[in-house]
Amino acid sequence: MITAETPDCLIVTGMPGAGKSTVTRLVSERLPRSARLDGDFISRLVVSGRVWALGEPADEAARQVQLCNRNLCTLANNFCDAGFTPVIDWVIPDRRQLDFFVSLLGARQVLFVVLAPGIEACRYRNTLRDPQERFDFGGYEDLDGAMKRELGDVGWWFDTAALTPEETADGIIREARRRAVVN
Numbered sequence: 001m002i003t004a005e006t007p008d009c010l011i012v013t014g015m016p017g018a019g020k021s022t023v024t025r026l027v028s029e030r031l032p033r034s035a036r037l038d039g040d041f042i043s044r045l046v047v048s049g050r051v052w053a054l055g056e057p058a059d060e061a062a063r064q065v066q067l068c069n070r071n072l073c074t075l076a077n078n079f080c081d082a083g084f085t086p087v088i089d090w091v092i093p094d095r096r097q098l099d100f101f102v103s104l105l106g107a108r109q110v111l112f113v114v115l116a117p118g119i120e121a122c123r124y125r126n127t128l129r130d131p132q133e134r135f136d137f138g139g140y141e142d143l144d145g146a147m148k149r150e151l152g153d154v155g156w157w158f159d160t161a162a163l164t165p166e167e168t169a170d171g172i173i174r175e176a177r178r179r180a181v182v183n
Contacts, residue, residue: 002031002085002111002173009076009108010085010176011101013092014115015143016135017122019165023115024089026169031087035079039090042075043068053091054139069097073104080108093143094150102183111180112155113172119144121161156180 002008012024021038028036043064044050051061068090076086092098092112102110117125119140126134156179160168172180 002027002176008085008111008177009080009088009105010111010113010172010180011088011090011092011098012113012115012172013090014117015091015119015122015140015147016137017124017126017129018115018117019125019160019168020089020091020115022165023160023168023172024087026165027172028087030169030173031085033083034085034087035075037072037075037079037086037088037090039068039072039088042071045071065097066100069100070104073101076105077108091143092151093146095154096150098151098154098182105183110182111176112182113176113180114147114151114155114157115160115168116157117159117161155182 002010010027012020012027014020021040024036024038028034043052046064046067049060051057051064053061053065055061072088072090076088079086088101092101098112122140126137129135156176158168158171163171
């Protein structure tokens with residue numbers, strides 16, 4: 001069980017529509033001392049010259065993703081040092097990026113949960129979002145294939161298709177320390 005005495009770093013990832021934002025918010029609210037670190041929010045701190053993760057030019061997009069990743073890890077380390085469990089909400093699509101996180105989180109125990117309700121559930125959940133929150137994304141098959149190929153043997157792949165967000169959050173709090181450790 002995730003507890004205040006063990007400020008592990010929890011990373012929750014998955015495809016758009018998997019439930020990352022809702023679930024990380026619920027997990028954070030249920031923990032006695034936590035900080036929710038939203039990768040989308042951190043990436044939007046760049047105002048002028050911002051290139052989104054799949055944007056052009058690709059080299060600048062990659063540079064900004066790495067900057068966001070570095071900032072997420074710095075914040076996570078600061079919160080851990082202060083006794084808070086950082087709960088990171090961010091799409092981590094491949095092993096290289098996960099390894100980067102683990103290397104920057106140093107001695108922290110990293111818990112890596114992939115919300116995996118399936119492509120159709122992600123698409124459907126995206127349609128339920130407020131129109132301003134919807135994410136138009138046509139790369140589900142490619143992202144799903146890449147994540148399974150690169151990360152399929154890492155952390156906890158949590159099939160949440162039949163679960164409510166509350167059940168998912170409770171499951172993560174109860175099981176992540178046993179099922180999601182990556183280092």
